[in-house]
Amino acid sequence: MRKKKYQDNKTNITNTMGTRKKEDIVQPEEYPDCGLDKLDDCDTLIASLWYGLNYGSILSAYALYKVVEKLGRKPVLLNKPKELWTTHYDNPDGIAGKLIHRYCNVAKREIEDKELKKCDMFLAGPDVLWNYDLCGKETGDFFFGGCVAPEITKISCASSFGKVQGNSAEQVELLKVGKQLSSFQGVSVRNGYDAGVCQRQFQCEAEIILDPVFLCEMSAYEELIKNAHFDAKEPYIFTYIEHGNEQIKKYIEAGMQIKNLESRNYIDINRFPESSKELGLDVTFHVMADDWLCSIWNSDYVVTDSYYGVCFAILFHKPFSVLVPSDFKRKNEFRELLSWFELEERMVPCDEKTDLRDYFYLYRKEIRYARADRKLQKLQDESMRWLEEHIAK
Template sequence: MIGVCIKYFHENYGGMLQAFATVKMLESRGIDYELIRYKKKLTITEKIRSVPRLLNGVLLNDKYEAFLKRQGMKKHPEFAKNDAVRMKAFEKFKNKAFTKLSPEFCGYKALCEGAKRYDAVVTGSDQLWSPAGLPTNFYNLMFVPNEIRKISYASSFGVGQIPWYQKKRTADFLKRLDYISMRENRGSEIVKELTGLDVPVILDPVFNFNKEQWEKLIPIKKEMDEPYIFAYFLGANPEYRKQVRKLAKSTGLKIVALRHMDQYVEDDESFGDYAPYDVAPDRFLNLLRGAEYVCTDSFHGTCFSIINEKRFMIFNRYANTSATSKNSRIDSLCQNLGVSDRRFSGEISDIQKTIDYKKVYCNLAKLKQKTDQYINAAFMG
């Protein structure tokens, strides 16, 4: 049996659908697995050791966004009420999609002992190797005994640089792994720089299934009776909302928007002709499927736009000069699949240009073959 170390419980559409795709990939190959449940129970020593983690720039940025969301809920009770509706939808999907769970390992010692029940343990994808999470020694599989196979599946650092003070520890956990694959080109370069190892760049788990296969996993359901633009922004940039409004005006289409995703956004109060909150990951996918155009700053919003052959525009969530930028995953996706021209460069009308999906799918097929070869070697070998 394989232990699966992924963030299946996080209320993020892309993250949860990526976790869903991961377990469905295992099931499609007849691989017995369970999702590892770990509850931290820090000792005094462990708490002291974790103090430097609080100074990590990526973690601080994530904590700040979470703080802004909590503050928004306090100031805007209606937002808090709507967000609770969204969380309930996530919970319902999660309980249905993720049922093969391990016993709950309470404390790191119990986790290390529990790992002995597996023939192999896999971790990935979705930024689980972010510098912010290194001290937990969970997603880097440091708790797994040496004799048990350790697999990284389309792993992601989520950043372009590893902080200098984490380079040795990062190299140490990488060298323990039996199989390493990365989701981003930059991630593969980082592994090479730290360990000297050449590791493959493979596809995000959501690409394990094509459009027709996803329709079997999550059946199509029409959500709107009229044509619309689907706007899915995790960031708070008001200029991006302005551009979507401009597109709506020029095309005469309505806007379906998912508001206040990672924080309260003042501009979202008036953004969108239709802004549902009762949206689980399956409904999210159907809203995207039914759109004439998709505008997003989300990595997985982009992935599903490609899978469903939509006309889309990618907006940078982070400034390229930001120390906490996570744009490298979008960079790799665009470069590897040949869709760099879908990145917003100032003219929203470019979204109406036709995408040569035959060429995109040719690039995708090459990467899919490489991905399948890696999966077969790591999981079935």
């Protein structure tokens, strides 16, 4: 395939969170000293899935950490409960650990660590940490604050139950969760489905706020990007596909022809062999989270079936397509997210009945982000007001 000549100053990143040209992001020879606090100075415990070997989980935890810092607190990320998953996720030098330990305070395994005695707040973070099948079976009510003393203030920040409808928790577990949620001083979730679960199953009123990746200052992402090891010399389509199929492959290949570009393909780290086979394209082997983020930043177009892939495409002002199979249980979550910015048009159904040619025009259609930015600013203001009311010192 003939490649277009690469113009290094082609893409400017401009949105309500900041304005930068990608050539302003200079890679240093080594990582900087981030000046982390001592753990005994920390006052806010954050439970998240930063160790989950998922780019969205890593970066959403990082984003919340930075937002909490901005609100005047000194956060510390709780480590993986020993009962959760396997020791494969414990590596501090792995894809998740290397970034998080570089930029964030991380607690030791024991929640009772004496260094954390000054902590007076527990935050349940973003992502699907309230999904029973994914986390709750092994950790009980850990992510609902069951791991901390009753007198500690408990808040949730854009937490989610994930894609399993209602979860498969037994009644006794639901009672435990309901008891814990009733002790929260503030509950926020990231979409209407999660708010409905809180109301129906736990009689708990929940506020819908933006995921922290939308609330983190752009400078925090630039810090990651400037430290990334990025080697692309030609323009490209960025793809991040967690659940591929033949239709998704065809849509990506069509985009390569229409835009006359190669693609850089990323897949689910946790299911690498399966995801690679499902997609059927050459894929990029495991990269660090900052490299993944930098790859979106420098791309010409984004194709994804990932919630966080969409979030960062919007943040970085990229034209994009969201590929959603008809049996994909999270398609309503995508529809709600896109509706906030009036970008529902970018959603492409990728089941066998879909004539993909009806959606090829998206590769040629730019997104006028001025309107989306105005809506984003309003949502950011509302979300930050809620967080300031419940978290700020």
